[in-house]
Amino acid sequence: MNGHVGWGGLAIAVVVVLVAAGLSRAWRLGLERDLVVAIVRSLAQMLLVAVALGLVVADGVSIWWSWLWVVAMVGFASITMRRRAPALPGLLRIALIATGTTAAVGIAITFGIGIFPVQPRTLVPVAGMLVGNSMSAGVVACRRLSHAIGERRDEIEARLALGQPWPHAARPMLREILRTAISPQIESTKALGIVFLPGAMTGLILAGVDPLDAVLVQLALMYVILGGVVTMTTVTTVAAARRLFTRDHRLLPVPRQAD
């Protein structure tokens, strides 16, 4: 590995996605448009990120620019969650608080225990892993909550009618939602070292770090991410669900979420 792909190499990688798009077309799965949008968007975003990251991590640039980047990531992740589940009231505020707290605590632990030194070069990627993984799980949870509250309205109201307080009435639904949203992160942590070798560890080993040290760094990072994802997703989902009920345990009407 020499770290240089070039436009030709990138084009070959894109061909793999085009093959997948061809398969989708042949089977009429309707994924072609999403695949093309994903390629174009990721290309534009990553090129922009490369330029911006180059500016932020350059020698002599204040670390405050990196912190500003982290704040922007938190804002973007929260807006994404809000956009994907617009029927949930107050979700933007909830997501901002939960994602911001997760990022702050995760960053404090990651740098506090000395996994990496606090530098622009480490701060932005670490925050990206924390916020990105949390956002993915958060989006799944909020979308499912938005659907489930309509589909399971009868069940929830039947539980409320028996005198259950709203947290009890909503708990079976919330449990299923959180299991679905969080299980990919749990599964990828379980498969660590067997199915895939994560990037940070591979990079450190290739850079000449002792494999045991590299493994410890990776594990600490994964645990911080796992804890962050579970906490953030749980807090966001429960807080969003809370807003669907009144103080006297009535379920408010919620507009149907479009697919």
Added chain:
Amino acid sequence: MALFSFEGVTVQGEDRPRLDAIDLELPEGGVTAIVGPSGSGKSTLLRCANRLQAPDDGIVRYRGRDLAQIDVLAHRREVGMVFQRPVAFPGTVAENLRVADPDLDDAAAGALLERVALDAALLGRQASELSGGEAQRMGLARSLATSPRVVLADEPTASLDEDAAHQLEQLLRRLADDGVDVLLVSHSPEQVQRLADRVVALREGRLEHGPQPVAAAEARP
């Protein structure tokens, strides 16, 4: 004192009020039927009595107490509700009953099933495997697990076949005879004649007969 009283109760709908300044007193005892065409506000009235719905204006009282001022969870355990579509929670029939009363032992759970003419042997059956009629009766048994003084039944036979509907009607009648007040929403005049002691008629969110229910015999179509 009235069992329920509705004082100027209005519930807004999308294009017109679902209940429009209702003044109504429902007395204790027997079966009171709430009738009217679709969209007349029958279910909304019942939901207000359980406070699954709060009025936009006006006061709903239960035995003289304003529902907005009392412990709503305790109220809902005293005023059970059976819904139009049977709702079976995930798990066994016994687990369904224990949602209402976690301390319910097998003997008490079996007795509840027998009270609604279901075999106690069904306790271990997955609730999702019950027929519509069985699931609705299980729902009634679940409501009875909190020992309610009132049962609100929102068109409980609407999704049942004739035999299951008759069986449920008999159960509701027996409950009323045992001293549990029953408020029944129904769109079937025949059912009302078979079951009800008095009738409240609604049309487009308003009462047809004034603030008191009329005797079922007088309400004969």
